[in-house]
Amino acid sequence: MKKYVKNFKVVDNIRMGDLYGLLKLAPIDGIMPDMLPGQFVQVYINCRDTYLRRPISINFVDKLRNELWILVRDAGKGTHHLLQVQRGDILNLVLPLGKGFSIKQGGKILLVGGGVGVAPLLLLGKILKEQGCLVSYLIGAKSKEDLLLIDEFAKYGVLYLSTEDGSMGEKGFVTQNKILQSDFDLIQCCGPLPMMKAVAKIARERHIDCEVSLENMMACGIGACLCCVEDTVSAGNVCVCKNGPVFNTNDLKWEN
Amino acid sequence: MGKLKVSIRGLELKNPVMTASGTFGYGEEFADFFDLSRLGGFVVKGTTLNHREGNPYPRMVETPSGMLNAVGLQNHGVDYFINNIYPRIKHIDTQIVVNVSGSTVADYVAVCEKLNDVENVNAVEINISCPNVKQGGMAFGTTCTGAETVVSAVRAAYHKTIIVKLSPNVTDITEIAKAVEAVGADAVSLTNTFLGMAINVETRKPYLSTITGGLSGACIRPIAVRMVWQTAHAVNIPVIGLGGIMNGRDAIEFLLAGASAIQVGTANFIDPTVTIKIIEYINDYMLRHNIDDVNDLIGGML
Structure with a gap:
């Protein structure tokens, strides 16, 4: 899948609470590259406190409006600055990067997301539904305020919710x-590492195949610097940015 | 269009812009972004005799205007390069340089002997400056004796251009440069990364699995420019300059300091097309300053 360095115009920056924002971006030249669910973009952040790009999941591609959506959590200097962009601002992206989730042609699929980790599951659910899959979403968050884009997810699958404080859905993890x-x-599955490991463990016990999306610290995003490696059963250290970010948990050397 | 061709003692570059080892993969990773044949050359990932898994994760952390890395020469070994990677890149009409590293002198020699017969690889870059491996690497590059031992052995075994990549983690880089010149190096490239370290003060743990790592990026540029300038005055062989080059202006700065060619490293991560912009900038700069031949810029600080 061909990669591009491309300028996008910010069409909308929808803030959701203090921590999150949904950025809707349109390619300046009008040509949206092909992308797959689970792939990501590297965003250039024009800010003196950051140096490298920031990897952000592809949340959704709105073909009708020719928009790319990215869901951003204020998690540090880079993402904080990114969330300040205004309608009309230009963002430079390298995309699409990595290998996404596998797309089943039918079957019962459970998509598990935690916090901002729900991001790639929106496009994934849409594509899976189009392929005739029966999609269920299990979405977890600390609290009701951290459950993002619930109405959007409901378009593509049955929703099951969990919050740690019980403010919405089942109480607990x-x-x-x-x-x-x-x-x-x-x-x-995509979310915090402990959550993905716990989900992988349950999947293994129940003999269900499981894919997770990793977010190891990375620099280049294209498999050149070899910084973001994950140790795999099949090939030893491989780049999360190029061979992932999505891995079948059978290939990961996660303990228990 | 002015003349952009430069020569590194027999290694002809169509322009002085190369990419630095470890920041450009095997070239292929960048093929979607621009025509690789526009480059003066590219230096492939550090290659060792045998497969190396590299260091454990985490291997990088962002720092002010730069980054620390501790990759540790992860690669599949020289045979894998020759049999599996080289056939895919050999058609690219640019100079392909292989960066060579080893734990022992015999390792360096064995890798270079295998590369002698690789038709479209006309130079090796001998890495005696990797700060991220326990044995060899920088240990050879921080003493004149160590550097001489590796380079004289490689000189006896390798028949094409030998570039020696120098470590900045020394008291006087010109002494090492003179030592390798004396035993047959065709050129030196400098600088490799600076040994650095960063601690997460919340967790009280180091950011890198190896605790220390190599610092690169714009933050090292003034030190690298100074070292290139000093070295260019100390030796008669060409100097290839690198260290924090982010744009065309920075590249010109290195040429003026005495570099015959430059390598772009960390900037490739931020803009995969930066090398093309640098080539275009050099051309525009020459027009603006009425310079017909880029060689007139080398060491051209007034």
Whole structure:
């Protein structure tokens, strides 16, 4: 899949609470590159406190409006600055990067997201639904305010929610949600590392295939610097940016 | 268009812009972004005799105007390069330089002997300056004796151009440069990364798995420019300048300091097309300053 360095215009910056923002971006030249769910972009942040680009998941591609959506959490200097962009500002992206989630042609799929990790599951759910899959979403967050884009997810699958404080959905972690006891052909997961490891463990015990999306610290995003490596069963250290960010958990050397 | 061609003792570059080892993969990673044949040359990832897994994650952290890395020469070994990677890149009409590293002198020699017969690789860059490996690497590059030992052994074994990549982590880089010139190096490239370190004060842990790592990026540029200027005055062989070059202006600065060619490193991560912009900038600069031949800029500080 061909990669580009491309300028996008900020069409909208929809703030969601103090910590999150949904940026809707349109390519200046009008040509949206092809991308797959689970791939990511490297955003150039024009700010004196940052040096490298920031990798951000592709949240959604709105083909009708020719918009690329990225969901951003204020997690540090770079993302904080990124969330300040205004409608009309220009962002320079390198995209699309990495290998995304596998796309099943039918079957029961559970998409598990935690916090801002829900981002890639929106486009994934849409594509899976188009492929005839029966999609369920299990989405977890600390609190009601951290459950993002719920109405959007509801368009593509059945929603199951968990919040740690019980303010919405089941109280507790996603791993305690009853839906995880149902049968699925595949679980695809993105969120904090401890959550993904816990979901992978349940999937393994129940003999369900499981894919996770990693976010190791990276510099180049294109497999040149070899900084973001993950140790795999099949090939030892591989770049998360190029060979991932999505991995089948059978290939990861996660303990337990 | 002015004359951009430069020569590194027999290694002809169509322009002075190369890419630095470890920042440009094997070239292929950048092929989507621009025509690689526009480059003066590119230096492929550090290559060792045998496969190396490199250091454990985490291997990088962003620092003010730069980054620390501790990759540790992860690569599949020279045979894999020759059999699997080289066939895919050999058609690219530019100079392909292989960066060579080893734990022992015999390792360097063995890798270079294998590269002698690789048709479209006309130079090796001997890495005696990697700060991220326990054995060899920088240990050879921080003493004149160590540097001489490696380079004289490689000189006896390798028949094409030998560039020696120098470590800045020394008291006087010109002494090392003179030592390798005396035993047959065709050129020196400098600088490799500066040994650095960063600690996460919240967790009280180092950011890198190896604790220390190599600092690169714009933050090192003034030190690298100074070292290139000093070295260019100390030796008669060409100097290839690198260290924090982010744009065309920075590249010109290195040429003026005495570099016959330059390498772009960390900037490739931020803008994969930066090298093309640098070539275009050099051309525009020459027009603006009525300079017909880029060689007239080398060491041209007034």
